Amino acid sequence: xxxxxxxxxxxxxxxxxxxxxxxxxxxxxxxxxxxxxxxxxxxxxxxxxxxxxxxxxxxxxxxxxxxxxxxxxxxxxxxxxxxxxxxxxxxxxxxxxxxxxxxxxxxxxxxxxxxxxxxxxxxxxxxxxxxxxxxxxxxxxxxxxxxxxxxxxxxxxxxxxxxxxxxxxxxxxxxxxxxxxxxxxxxxxxxxxxxxxxxxxxxxxxxxxxxxxxxxxxxxxxxxxxxxxxxxxxxxxxxxxxxxxxxxxxxxxxxxxxxxxxxxxxxxxxxxxxxxxxxxxxxxxxxxxxxxxxxxxxxxx
Amino acid sequence: xxxxxxxxxxxxxxxxxxxxxxxxxxxxxxxxxxxxxxxxxxxxxxxxxxxxxxxxxxxxxxxxxxxxxxxxxxxxxxxxxxxxxxxxxxxxxxxxxxxxxxxxxxxxxxxxxxxxxxxxxxxxxxxxxxxxxxxxxxxxxxxx
Numbered sequence: 001x002x003x004x005x006x007x008x009x010x011x012x013x014x015x016x017x018x019x020x021x022x023x024x025x026x027x028x029x030x031x032x033x034x035x036x037x038x039x040x041x042x043x044x045x046x047x048x049x050x051x052x053x054x055x056x057x058x059x060x061x062x063x064x065x066x067x068x069x070x071x072x073x074x075x076x077x078x079x080x081x082x083x084x085x086x087x088x089x090x091x092x093x094x095x096x097x098x099x100x101x102x103x104x105x106x107x108x109x110x111x112x113x114x115x116x117x118x119x120x121x122x123x124x125x126x127x128x129x130x131x132x133x134x135x136x137x138x139x140x141x142x143x144x145x146x147x148x149x150x151x152x153x154x155x156x157x158x159x160x161x162x163x164x165x166x167x168x169x170x171x172x173x174x175x176x177x178x179x180x181x182x183x184x185x186x187x188x189x190x191x192x193x194x195x196x197x198x199x200x201x202x203x204x205x206x207x208x209x210x211x212x213x214x215x216x217x218x219x220x221x222x223x224x225x226x227x228x229x230x231x232x233x234x235x236x237x238x239x240x241x242x243x244x245x246x247x248x249x250x251x252x253x254x255x256x257x258x259x260x261x262x263x264x265x266x267x268x269x270x271x272x273x274x275x276x277x278x279x280x281x282x283x284x285x286x287x288x289x290x291x292x293x294x295x296x297x298x299x300x301x
Numbered sequence: 302x303x304x305x306x307x308x309x310x311x312x313x314x315x316x317x318x319x320x321x322x323x324x325x326x327x328x329x330x331x332x333x334x335x336x337x338x339x340x341x342x343x344x345x346x347x348x349x350x351x352x353x354x355x356x357x358x359x360x361x362x363x364x365x366x367x368x369x370x371x372x373x374x375x376x377x378x379x380x381x382x383x384x385x386x387x388x389x390x391x392x393x394x395x396x397x398x399x400x401x402x403x404x405x406x407x408x409x410x411x412x413x414x415x416x417x418x419x420x421x422x423x424x425x426x427x428x429x430x431x432x433x434x435x436x437x438x439x440x441x442x443x444x445x
Contacts, residue, residue: 013309052327104327111370120328166320167332174336185338192342199346199365200358
């Protein structure tokens with residue numbers, strides 16, 4: 001048993017080999033995703049319930065339309081800098097701060113949104129990794145080193161996998177350990193979400209009873225299996241950190257889960273799907289495999 | 302265990318522990334959505350003084366879900382200052398939360414150029430599973 005546990009531990013968190021091509025494609029993919037989801041404008045001119053940095057800084061200047069357009073331009077320049085791969089120990093922290101500030105203001109309105117943390121956290125994890133590697137003189141300034149590219153991938157996966165695991169812990173803590181037993185009641189949230197969508201716009205097409213709710217509530221064990229399966233997937237995603245085939249399998253499963261929730265509840269998880277596609281499905285890696293042969297693991301000190 | 306694995310394990314555990322402690326402090330979150338399923342749920346929406354529903358997004362730029370979150374966040378903040386639990390707050394305190402929320406929504410709607418009616422109601426509908434069907438019971442949470 002002890003030997004089995006040791007083998008499992010040994011298999012966890014391999015340091016992957018990341019080619020230059022894969023690293024370039026990853027930077028381009030992440031930069032594109034960050035830009036695609038970045039707000040076009042900020043309408044928040046107050047921060048009535050400050051969170052994060054808004055506890056210490058007034059961020060309402062971002063609500064000025066002209067200022068925010070200049071800010072967006074600055075963010076685009078920072079993304080291009082990051083995508084170029086030059087001086088990442090400076091570029092990544094700059095992109096991270098510029099990404100965090102507007103969403104901090106957005107979430108300081110007393111209605112926290114949970115769509116963008118996964119992107120900011122990924123940047124934060126990568127920033128820590130690049131600074132540590134720079135201190136160890138392993139980063140590479142004009143061109144990121146192989147060791148740095150491997151650590152950036154691991155750091156991103158760690159933050160994405162960690163975010164999913166945090167939600168599992170919250171479910172267990174806030175439900176007093178009863179989440180799996182009570183999970184069939186999540187079906188009631190289908191009704192809640194449908195009504196919230198309707199009362200936001202009063203569009204007649206949104207006034208309907210979501211299908212399957214009573215069936216799920218009357219078939220509690222099947223519903224528990226359905227909802228519990230998704231949470232189990234969130235709980236084990238981190239095991240795929242550093243792997244290629246397992247992370248592909250788990251990444252695809254997570255996106256199927258999100259698409260199922262979107263179909264049932266009308267809630268989308270596009271930012272999560274983007275991060276999972278880049279860092280777990282590893283789309284850049286599989287593209288790079290079309291023109292390159294895979295190499296072994298990275299040697300690091 | 303190789304050094305890089307030890308670093309990753311420690312970082313991973315520290316990240317999760319810090320996020321659970323920090324709760325909602327962007328970019329950190331403890332992702333509390335759908336964390337405590339039970340046989341009841343509820344949602345909020347706005348109506349005019351006669352009870353006719355108002356499209357919250359069209360008026361205020363806030364969805365009905367966001368209106369509900371504002372009420373929830375403000376009630377938790379108010380309960381914290383009173384040293385109590387939001388569920389145990391006296392009605393007068395809930396009225397104050399709702400009054401402040403509506404003042405905020407009126408300001409948002411005016412800033413958007415789509416002012417809300419002068420008198421608005423906050424409605425709360427409770428959803429329950431009752432054996433073979435789902436019931437919805439609306440009530441006025443606060444009326445201006």
